Amino acid sequence: MARIILIEDDIEIRRLVADALAAEGHDVETAATAMTGLELGIRNTPDLVIMDLGLPDLDGNELLRMIRAISSVPVMVITARGADEAVVRTLDAGADDYLIKPFSVAQLLARSRALLRRGGLAEEASRITVGGLVIDISAREATLDGTTLDLSPKEFDLLRSLAERQGEVVSKRELLAEVWREPYGGSDRTVDVHLSWLRKKLGETAAEPRYLKTIHGVGVKLVLPD
Amino acid sequence: MARIILIEDDIEIRRLVADALAAEGHDVETAATAMTGLELGIRNTPDLVIMDLGLPDLDGNELLRMIRAISSVPVMVITARGADEAVVRTLDAGADDYLIKPFSVAQLLARSRALLRRGGLAEEASRITVGGLVIDISAREATLDGTTLDLSPKEFDLLRSLAERQGEVVSKRELLAEVWREPYGGSDRTVDVHLSWLRKKLGETAAEPRYLKTIHGVGVKLVLPD
């Protein structure tokens, strides 16, 4: 469920699109002019804006620029103007997609899904996925190919620290700082041992790593298996 | 400057699009089949993938799903199939944009700009590209034409030092200082040996260099192959 602002002066199209989006479970607010649309947008931090270019009170590209000046919300433009130069100009003014009237509602919905998927929907990064590995941070639970792993606290923290920087090499000292929170004290062996246990539970060995690759002399990284 | 992978079997379109993207300053890698495209290192975090749906070896939607299983890179689909259901299906399979042939190159460029803009084009500095050689510094990984090279620490540091000054001749003494970090101590032979190993892994010899050219009496430089 997302908040969507629809700015369109043609009442038929407005209703058609608004109803279709509402049927998908979204919360749609409509406006017939640029000015009312802007007012809606400013106080509502929407997940997506769908707007017509041919509005009565303001040029569409002008409105687009005003939106971009204050927000990075995804914007889809729907308009009758189909000339290439118009499309290019509008996309370069900050639009994320451009749909030419008459359009199919199904396609408009699919395109809005694509835009929302990309991050209009503000999501908590409370879950990290790396191949068959899913790490649910708030639930403090990790699953591998569907089966839950029985991890000790330190093992989970270690895996999470690595997952938060997926693909990056992390040194043992950094891991000690992040997981153990001891500037001194900790020894690298501790990390080694926990890593070894983690690998065993992930069904891999140091010699045949799938997820946990060690970079000799540098550290470890969590990667996608081949 | 972004790294873009283009998967398209029609040679004319491939060239047209690749040239246009290259003219925008992007680094374009092309493939004619789904398999070569995948090998091209989609796992190696390109900034954008542009792909045809009608590939000879694999259904486009299938390829899309394979890409989505391992990466969240933005994907633009270009195809002749324009039916609404096809568009919806592909967008829901994970595509970010869908362009129907024949399309205008200007519009394709504008749409890729829009996708790249959203993608953040983030860790630009953490990656260096020289022809088919890609050096990912934070992952401490180097790939040649899509296949990852198994480099030792010193080999990687050496390659990286040279890549950071691509095209410039670097003396052994400078390399000793940068990679070995010992004002004295190191001998030039050490550099020679590591260079030799590096060449072997890059699939070249000192007599037939492709990337690593030695300038007699001066040093070495990393260059684009002919």
Add this chain to the structure above:
DNA sequence: ACGGGATATCAAGGTTTTCTCAAGTCATAG
């Protein structure tokens, strides 16, 4: 074409880093 200096490559030896086991501590639940 020749000689001296620079570079390439190989094999051997030595060093550092990583991996894993087992022993021991500590806290907690029963």
Add this chain to the structure above:
DNA sequence: CTATGACTTGAGAAAACCTTGATATCCCGT
């Protein structure tokens, strides 16, 4: 109080890596 699970540490073995010296080869000025 005991049993269990979690964690730390040290030590040895294994693996990966680096350096060195020797020899062959190449480059360049004479």
